[in-house]
Amino acid sequence: RKLGYAIVGLGNYATNQILPRIAGCEFAELKALVSGTPAKLEKFGAQYGVPRTHWYDYKSYDRIKDNPDIDLVYVVLPNSLHAEYSIRASQAGKHVLCEKPMAVSSAECEAMIAAARKANRKLMIGYRCHFEPYNLRAVELVKTGFVGRPTLITAEHGFYAQPNQWRLDRPMSGGGSMMDIGIYSLNAARYLAGEEPVAVSAMEFTDRSDPRFRNVEDRIDWQMRFPSGVIANCVSSYSSGHNAFRVTGTKGWVGMEPATSYAGHQMWARTSGKTEQVMLPPPAKNQFVAQLDHLAESVLSGIPLRASGEEGLRDMRLIEAIYRSAREGRAIQLA
Ligand code: NAD
Incomplete structure (x- = not known):
């Protein structure tokens, strides 16, 4: 059943x-x-x-x-x-x-x-992007050496947040753009890197005269350094639209915009001096269906869970380190 x-x-x-x-x-x-x-x-x-x-x-x-x-x-x-x-x-x-x-x-x-x-x-x-075919292809291209040795990841996410909603009320949201949309930059940087960051350094800018930002942040950007040496530059914003990432390496790059949208993903890949658009056939299950089905299949057949609670916890610990770095004005070394 x-x-x-x-x-x-x-x-x-x-x-x-x-x-x-x-x-x-x-x-x-x-x-x-x-x-x-x-x-x-x-x-x-x-x-x-x-x-x-x-x-x-x-x-x-x-x-x-x-x-x-x-x-x-x-x-x-x-x-x-x-x-x-x-x-x-x-x-x-x-x-x-x-x-x-x-x-x-x-x-x-x-x-x-x-x-x-x-x-x-x-x-x-x-984390529906863990089930989205273009995101999965980007991860695979990086992993199989298409870009060479990755050196830089950029990940940008943001939108103009309309006033008067729970997202702008810290007791309900837990924080501003970082909690809602910046988390896509964070999670993507981690799955594209395929490893966990060892240091993070963040900077915030919030116009506190804007009534939307009485108790949550607007812009928060951060860098993460990974063990292999790849550095991620990440954007989170409630004042401008962003939905993109790119992984650049010694041989080329792979990029997407929009990268984590509900539909309409666009992907380009460059190697040997040539840039091509990557087009995938429509999947049997879109990211929403695949995500919903995954938990059920994992329960029924025992396949290991992707996007587990431990994965959510890793992001939350990093979000706390990002906030701390911005607050204290220094880089945070991660355990
Ligand atoms: P929403 O405000 O449209 O829906 C929240 C619902 O919670 C409302 O129906 C509201 O009535 C109900 N609710 C129950 N108790 C409440 C209370 N005490 N205060 C306020 N509302 C209360 O928000 P949403 O955009 O549907 O977001 C819901 C969750 O889904 C959030 O955690 C958000 O981050 C997440 N989300 C994820 C994605 C994604 O792509 N994965 C997209 C949008 C939202």
Whole structure:
């Protein structure tokens, strides 16, 4: 049988990107909805054929443990609620897929990992780019020496954040652009490098007279040095649009723009003085379906989990080091 998902939080991402994709899954199906807004349960319950018996709000949420149709819980709430709702799902005996950023601190990430381990259940983080064919091809090209020895990675992510949303409220978001969109620069630099950074140095610029930035940062850029010597220059912004990365090496480069978008990825590769656009055939499963299916397949067949809780924790520890570096005005050596 297919495994059943409960979707927790019926906001923009859940309703526009996730709910419509579940029907394309091979190993999973939609079984339950969790929302504090009855009208959303009515609307999406009717649209996706989820019966009233499988609707929950945040108070009745723990009763998912009595519903054997629910195997998997996908937490798509504001960042500060990720830890609580993931841990409660683990305690209810369910496997968890939690959106990025994993939580708002490394301590919360550790508690989530511990809860999943104690329940003997899986914990995965919503790093959809780990399932996106162009991103996977970029990683493969770098790994197989297409660019020669990599020397430089640039990764830029940003958008103009509209005012009056939880992303700009630190207690809900845990931080500014870094938490929401800069994390794509960070995660991409790590998967493109194929190793973990040993030092980080960051610089922030935030116009505190802009009412959007009362308690979160706007721009934060940072460098990371990796053991092989490759250096990553990374951008995170809530004031300008960026969605690109490039890996340059001794023989050429591979670059993408947009790199981590929902669709429409464009990729170029240069070697021996010649630049070509890389075009891939449409995948059998897009990144959303592949990600949703991956957790189910991992539960069913025991294949190792990509984008695990440990992966989310690594990013969160680095985000903390990036913030610390910017605050203290010095490079941070990483353990
Ligand atoms: P959103 O504001 O559209 O949705 C959040 C939902 O949480 C809303 O339906 C809101 O009603 C609900 N909610 C429950 N309790 C709440 C509370 N106490 N305060 C505020 N809202 C509450 O946000 P979104 O854009 O859907 O983002 C949700 C999560 O998904 C975030 O963690 C975000 O980082 C992540 N996300 C990931 C991607 C991706 O590409 N992987 C894209 C967008 C968002």
